[in-house]
Amino acid sequence: MKFLLIEDNIQLAHAICSRMGFDGHVIDHAATIRDARAFSATEDYDLILLDIMLPDGDGRDFLKHHREGKKDTPVIVLTARSQVSDRISILDLGADDYVTKPFDHAELEARVRAVLRRRGGVSQTVLRVGNVEFDPVAGTLVVDGTALQLRNRELRLLELLINAPGQIFAKQKLVDRLFSYDDDVSENAVEVYIGRLRKHLKGSSLSITTLRGLGYRLEHE
Known part of the structure; x- marks a missing residue:
């Protein structure tokens, strides 16, 4: 499957790409909201992994814009914010799941599998x-x-x-x-x-x- 990873931490991004790539997934990496919008405008992805704190803005703005565009691509948010109100706002904006940083890569992989299983369609x-x-x-x-x-x-x-x-x-x-x-x-x-x-x-x-x-x-x- 093809994923879009939106994450400005290069070390973390490389680790995620490596782990996901080992499972056979193809990963496009964007470090900014601008690049992420360019990617999503020209490609259909099976899943998006979205960081919140990005150099050129808030990842939640990307998520909101993505959903307003009637795109149903599953989105898992990567966030360092652990407060209940933050997690609720992320889900209310249309995220399918979230993972709180720091996280174990095995947990992220499990959540990816769970979201893909829940997604409708054959x-x-x-x-x-x-x-x-x-x-x-x-x-x-x-x-x-x-x-x-x-x-x-x-x-x-x-x-x-x-x-x-x-x-x-x-x-x-x-x-x-x-x-x-x-x-x-x-x-x-x-x-x-x-x-x-x-x-x-x-x-x-x-x-x-x-x-x-x-x-x-x-x-x-």
């Missing part, structure tokens, strides 16, 4: 299509009763395709979803992951079709 439940079972949160794929080992980006690619069967995904769209802005990759990288995923899906009821000049589409037999 992308947060075990998907069963034909002889394929896929759990995007747990990161597991079973084909015809056999559990398969997929690399992180292979899992994330399958997550994108399986949640929109029949939809055409252009190569550049997949690059944007699978990699962060800091990653130096070309569209050829997508071809590599598509090829690997096809091998894993061999013998399943799912197949990935190439539409020349357009992109890729997941189809169910």
Whole structure:
């Protein structure tokens, strides 16, 4: 999944990106509200991790503006404020959860998983299509009763395709979803992951079709 982290503490941001990246998530990092708005205006994220005290303003203003824009992206607030009134105001503005600083990274990861499980939509439940079972949160794929080992980006690619069967995904769209802005990759990288995923899906009821000049589409037999 792709997350936006809004945090001006560089050391903490690097730690969060490293931990989340280890689980296969793609993280874009913004250190200011200005950068965060630029990111969110051009990308659709599965989750936002939002600090409150930022160099150019209050993260709650970003949250308020985000919700007023009718965006339902789950938001977990990272805050050093522990007073009940502060936590209530954060939730009232539309945050899905909050973590009080300093926090254990294991707790943050658990809250991320919990928010993603609570989020409505099929992308947060075990998907069963034909002889394929896929759990995007747990990161597991079973084909015809056999559990398969997929690399992180292979899992994330399958997550994108399986949640929109029949939809055409252009190569550049997949690059944007699978990699962060800091990653130096070309569209050829997508071809590599598509090829690997096809091998894993061999013998399943799912197949990935190439539409020349357009992109890729997941189809169910």
